[in-house]
Amino acid sequence: MVLSPNDKANVKAVWDKAGGNIGAFGGEALDRMFLGFPTTKTYFSHFDLTPGSKDIQAQGKKVADALTLAVNHLDDLPGALSKLSDLHAHKLRVDPVNFKFLSHSLLVTLSSHLGNDFTPSFHASLDKFFSNVSTVLTSKYR
Amino acid sequence: MVHLTDAEKGLVNGLWGKINVDEVGGETLGRLLVVYPWTQRFFDSFGNLSSAAAIMDNPKVKAHGKKVLNSFSDGLKHLDDLKGTFAQLSELHCDKLHVDPENFRLLGNVLVVVLGHHLGAEFTPQAQAAFQKVVAGVANALAHKYH
Numbered sequence: 001m002v003l004s005p006n007d008k009a010n011v012k013a014v015w016d017k018a019g020g021n022i023g024a025f026g027g028e029a030l031d032r033m034f035l036g037f038p039t040t041k042t043y044f045s046h047f048d049l050t051p052g053s054k055d056i057q058a059q060g061k062k063v064a065d066a067l068t069l070a071v072n073h074l075d076d077l078p079g080a081l082s083k084l085s086d087l088h089a090h091k092l093r094v095d096p097v098n099f100k101f102l103s104h105s106l107l108v109t110l111s112s113h114l115g116n117d118f119t120p121s122f123h124a125s126l127d128k129f130f131s132n133v134s135t136v137l138t139s140k141y142r
Numbered sequence: 143m144v145h146l147t148d149a150e151k152g153l154v155n156g157l158w159g160k161i162n163v164d165e166v167g168g169e170t171l172g173r174l175l176v177v178y179p180w181t182q183r184f185f186d187s188f189g190n191l192s193s194a195a196a197i198m199d200n201p202k203v204k205a206h207g208k209k210v211l212n213s214f215s216d217g218l219k220h221l222d223d224l225k226g227t228f229a230q231l232s233e234l235h236c237d238k239l240h241v242d243p244e245n246f247r248l249l250g251n252v253l254v255v256v257l258g259h260h261l262g263a264e265f266t267p268q269a270q271a272a273f274q275k276v277v278a279g280v281a282n283a284l285a286h287k288y289h
Contacts, residue, residue, distance in 0.1 A: 036271045111256070120173050120176040120194045121194045
């Protein structure tokens with residue numbers, strides 16, 4: 001499922017609209033994920049998992065920064081995310097199912113904040129983008 | 143069985159009361175067909191599905207979306223017996239419509255995204271979590287009679 005030029009333009013447009021809020025959106029997506037899909041908490045037993053905690057906010061910013069990196073390298077996601085891919089494969093070993101839970105939570109976060117800008121076409125492009133990022137991050141698992 | 147706390151039931155029913163079920167139904171089905179185009183396989187008779195705009199404006203999509211979400215709405219009144227409530231629809235989706243139950247999960251998640259879109263900040267993480275339980279329960283109930 002390849003990103004078309006239109007998809008790439010849509011993803012960049014969403015990131016522009018989100019602007020400086022992307023870090024906070026990352027935190028909110030994690031809050032949504034931990035509450036909606038409690039099994040995801042098993043990877044964060046070292047965190048304070050109270051919604052909105054400093055740990056979650058910091059991790060949310062990390063996730064958002066990585067996604068921003070991806071948005072700036074849409075023509076070479078495997079290259080740009082190679083180190084993160086290694087990390088997830090060899091150290092973190094997060095089960096692949098969880099990438100869908102985070103992607104969904106990111107979509108809900110963006111939909112609740114972007115209003116009319118969250119058109120069906122943007123929704124589709126974002127879903128594809130998150131799916132591609134997930135594929136890259138799990139590509140070295142075995 | 144879906145296990146919602148009283149607070150979660152309050153959240154679900156309160157927020158459901160604020161939306162236009164018919165409209166949200168059309169939008170949810172439309173977005174499913176746009177975002178996951180392979181789901182269009184069940185709707186060859188629906189006419190023009192050639193672009194996002196065509197899909198979202200398609201009167202058959204809107205009508206069917208309305209039907210689907212009104213059925214879901216009924217489910218909300220019977221959260222203690224979703225399997226019983228959806229037993230016949232489950233048989234129908236298996237034996238006549240031949241729909242892979244994965245599609246129920248996809249639709250449920252699109253509904254959650256649409257609720258976030260319509261309700262904005264009111265669709266808190268806690269509200270979303272309650273709805274995730276409901277959509278999972280409905281999807282499981284619809285898959286229950288498959289064989």
